[in-house]
Amino acid sequence: MAGIKEIRTKIKSVQNTSKITKAMEMVAASKMRKAQDRMRAGRPYATKVREIAANLMQAHPDYHHAYMDDRGKASAVGIVLVSTDKGLCGGLNTNITRLVLNRIKEFKEDGVKVQATALGNKGLSFLTRIGVDLVSQEVQLGDTPNLERLIGAIKVQLDDFVDGKIDAVYIATNRFVNTMKQDPSFIRLLPLPSGLADPFQAGEFGQEQQADTKSQYGWDYIYEPDSKTVIDDLLMRYVEGLVYQAVAENMASEQSARMVAMKAASDNAKKIIGDLQLVYNKTRQAAITKEISEIVGGAAAV
Structure with a gap:
């Protein structure tokens, strides 16, 4: 379960980073229009x-x-x-x-x-x-x-x-x-x-x-x-x-350049979150399967 907790913490961290890069992208887009004018x-x-x-x-x-x-x-x-x-x-x-x-x-x-x-x-x-x-x-x-x-x-x-x-x-x-x-x-x-x-x-x-x-x-x-x-x-x-x-x-x-860079960072964060979610689900499923196997094994021994 320690591995699951670490993955959950990692997902939360990347999500927070994604919020920051998304906000910076929107700010840069607003400033870009004014700078171009x-x-x-x-x-x-x-x-x-x-x-x-x-x-x-x-x-x-x-x-x-x-x-x-x-x-x-x-x-x-x-x-x-x-x-x-x-x-x-x-x-x-x-x-x-x-x-x-x-x-x-x-x-x-x-x-x-x-x-x-x-x-x-x-x-x-x-x-x-x-x-x-x-x-x-x-x-x-x-x-x-x-x-x-x-x-x-x-x-x-x-x-x-x-x-x-x-x-x-x-x-x-x-x-x-x-x-x-x-x-x-x-x-x-x-x-x-x-x-x-x-x-x-x-x-x-x-x-x-x-x-x-x-x-x-x-x-x-x-x-x-x-x-x-x-x-x-x-x-x-x-x-x-x-x-x-x-x-x-x-x-x-x-x-x-900042708007494009922050958009790329936000897209990469989404990809990383998706990969971590997949790993999280697999790890959680493996842990549940292991617990069920232990229960079944204990019942058979009795």
């Missing part, structure tokens, strides 16, 4: 800022911003790793950290120095563990991206690029494709290309997107206070929009 809502803003900035730069081809300074072969780069603060979201963090680790190895093989910024607790733990030069960090991002907090961490990398300490800035994030698929992406943030292509649509600034951003018309703007100030502010807003979009994409990916 925020992600999609941010895309038109970034698209419009990119279009206006591209038109202004076409109207002033002689103007050159520091963010567009392509210095050729890089001797030092900055990496911004966007990750989650919590686990239980499948292989989401593992995939992006593996991609970043491979890129860091490639940079070091080429003699390129690497400095990093961590957005999210899991990425911070990873970068600390592998010993990368960590220049800034921001954790406990919550469920809604806060642009002020993000820019506070990213500004260190942007200032180092402008000062010439690093030659490029990359951002690593999970790009949301659909509920079942999230692509780990390694995107170049700086220097910006001349066409201001959308990196989330063309990978690492694909040429096909650059052609789409060029306007067929001439644009005449009224500037206040002057064109240089307007372009500078627009490019800064564009970079901020890319960072915000990267975090929003990762948050949508996180909730989708």
